[in-house]
Amino acid sequence: MSTTERQKEARRVVMSSYLGSTIEFYDFLLYTAAAALVFPQVFFADMTPLAGTIASYLTFAAGYVARPIGGMIFGHFGDRLGRKKMLVLSMFVMGGASTLIGLIPGSATIGMAGAFILLTLRLLQGIAIGGEWGGAALMALEHASPKSRGFAASFVNAGAPSGAALGTFVLGLFASMPEEQFFSWGWRIPFLASALLLAVGLIIRLKISESPIFEAAVERDEAAEKPRDIPILSVIKRPKNLLLVMFGGAAGFALQTLLATFTVAYAVAHGAERQSVLYAFACASVLSIGMVILAGKVSDRIGRRPLMLLGMALFMAFAYPLFALMRTGDTLLIFVGFTVALLCHSTIYGPLAAFISEQFGTAARYTGASVGYQMATLLGAGFTPTILAAIYGGDGKIGPVVIYLIVLTAISGLAVLLTKESKDIDLETYEH
Numbered sequence: 001m002s003t004t005e006r007q008k009e010a011r012r013v014v015m016s017s018y019l020g021s022t023i024e025f026y027d028f029l030l031y032t033a034a035a036a037l038v039f040p041q042v043f044f045a046d047m048t049p050l051a052g053t054i055a056s057y058l059t060f061a062a063g064y065v066a067r068p069i070g071g072m073i074f075g076h077f078g079d080r081l082g083r084k085k086m087l088v089l090s091m092f093v094m095g096g097a098s099t100l101i102g103l104i105p106g107s108a109t110i111g112m113a114g115a116f117i118l119l120t121l122r123l124l125q126g127i128a129i130g131g132e133w134g135g136a137a138l139m140a141l142e143h144a145s146p147k148s149r150g151f152a153a154s155f156v157n158a159g160a161p162s163g164a165a166l167g168t169f170v171l172g173l174f175a176s177m178p179e180e181q182f183f184s185w186g187w188r189i190p191f192l193a194s195a196l197l198l199a200v201g202l203i204i205r206l207k208i209s210e211s212p213i214f215e216a217a218v219e220r221d222e223a224a225e226k227p228r229d230i231p232i233l234s235v236i237k238r239p240k241n242l243l244l245v246m247f248g249g250a251a252g253f254a255l256q257t258l259l260a261t262f263t264v265a266y267a268v269a270h271g272a273e274r275q276s277v278l279y280a281f282a283c284a285s286v287l288s289i290g291m292v293i294l295a296g297k298v299s300d301r302i303g304r305r306p307l308m309l310l311g312m313a314l315f316m317a318f319a320y321p322l323f324a325l326m327r328t329g330d331t332l333l334i335f336v337g338f339t340v341a342l343l344c345h346s347t348i349y350g351p352l353a354a355f356i357s358e359q360f361g362t363a364a365r366y367t368g369a370s371v372g373y374q375m376a377t378l379l380g381a382g383f384t385p386t387i388l389a390a391i392y393g394g395d396g397k398i399g400p401v402v403i404y405l406i407v408l409t410a411i412s413g414l415a416v417l418l419t420k421e422s423k424d425i426d427l428e429t430y431e432h
Contacts, residue, residue: 009209010143014155016208017136020091021159022166023201024132027098027125027194030167032260035060035385037175037274038187042106043115050389057261057385059119063126064382067374070130072232075367078135079231083142083211083366087135091205094128095198097121102191134370137353142213142427147300150423153353154296158289160349161342164260165285172278213427217362231367241359242372244419249356249376251312251412252348254405257381259341262388262401263326271329280331284338288346295350303421304355311347312413318344319402358422365427380408 039059040052047055070090078086104117136156144152167190174186235242259281267277299307318340325337356376360368391400 006143006212010145010152013143013208014140014152016204017140018155018159018162019204020087020201021132021136021156022162023159023197024091024094024129025160025163026167026197027094027163030098030163030171030190031063031101031122031125032060032164032257033168033171033264033278034187034191036261036265037171037268038183039118041183042187043104043118045107053265054386054389055115057389059115059122060261061382061386062119063122063129064374064378066123066126067130067377067382068371070127071134071370071374072130072367073127074131075134075364075370076231078131078138078366078370079364083135083139083214084205084208086131086366087139088202088205090128090131090135091198091201093124094132095194095201097124097128098191098194099198102188102194130370130374133353133373134357134366137357137369137373138214138366139208139211141354141357142211146424146426148297149358149427150299150304150351150354151293151297153357154293154299154350157296157349157353158292160256161285161288161292161346165282165289168260168278168282168285172275172282175275175278213362229363231364232371234364235360235368235371241419242368242375244415245356245359245372246375246379247415248308248412248419249352249373250380250415251315251409252308252345252352253377253380254384254408255315255341255345256349257384258388258405259338259345261385262392263322263338263341266323266392267326267329267334270327272326272331272334276331277334280335281338284335284342287339288342291343291346292350295347296354299351299354300423303423304351304358305416305419305421307351308348308355308416309413311344311349312409312416314347315341315344316406316409319405320398323398323402355419355422358425358427359419362427380412 035056036053039056040047040049043059044052044055074086074090098121101118101121104114104121107114133156136159137153140152140156141149170190170193171187174189175182177186264277264281268274295307295311322337322341325333328334352373356373357365357369359372387404388401391404392398
């Protein structure tokens, strides 16, 4: 393959990773918004409002618990059989589970059985997204030139705000319906639309080529008749990098989940109109797409660590003002709050895909990156809505919430400080 052809294929893979990630995060983050605004009334209507909200957030957390499992399963076969096959399978599982969520009867029809089905499908979502991110990030990273890996991999993470914006826009559109109709059937349409997105995503995924770095590694091992270690054992034998990326990435996911769940509900509880808050978040998410990609590109120049640490410092400074803006009930100020918070998040999140993936060697990179990333989501985001609801629900004071977020971010910052800068390593020869 000529240089021109390789560059063209790299662009195609990056765009495929971005679109595929957008579709899968649409499914995953649509659940996030619904967990805050819909599921407590639909599946936990027999509980008190606080108990219903916490129960709904626990089903949300179940998806994060399942993500490391998905990372191990898909990572193992991705390191053995190839990145592309696992990407296609993960998308099929995610799209199918999301579509079925739109068909679950509410508690008024089948009681708590609906909540059980919801939990099961959420677990499948978690397993699928656990395999999706690692494969998409590695395909972009391993097709890119050494000097643009951060930029290429950032498109995968840009799929998160893109998916969030798409899901929130669609849910916000139906949230404008009369409340009875919205909670009866309107919220289901965005989930059922996943079937159409699934078809588009599969067509895109099937047209791209396998990672050249992975294929070269397989050929070297076969030529040398070298037995290949079990990927997860290879990662666990040297756990330092795994632990550092787990804790280092946690703050970015805590902030992402905070904005999509607790902050939305907080603004609505303080007098803002539900649809306006959803649209403010969606518009800010659209702006953050470019910020994530820009941060990835800047990280190719100055490094992953400096940029991520800057984003964490900015968020710790902005944590309390964010809630002050949310309390105003003014849509414009709420939009400003979301935008500034997402700027902090983008500065962390843009370099994150390359930062995590570059910590592992080719033979176990899918497994290491997937498990590290998904464990970071579990630590930072899995139980964050539940913890924040419990902290805030007692007396309604926002101080403990801010303190929790600052402490979590400081722990992430320390983990990033303990890692080595990775932007200049050689992916083909690096061994974790």
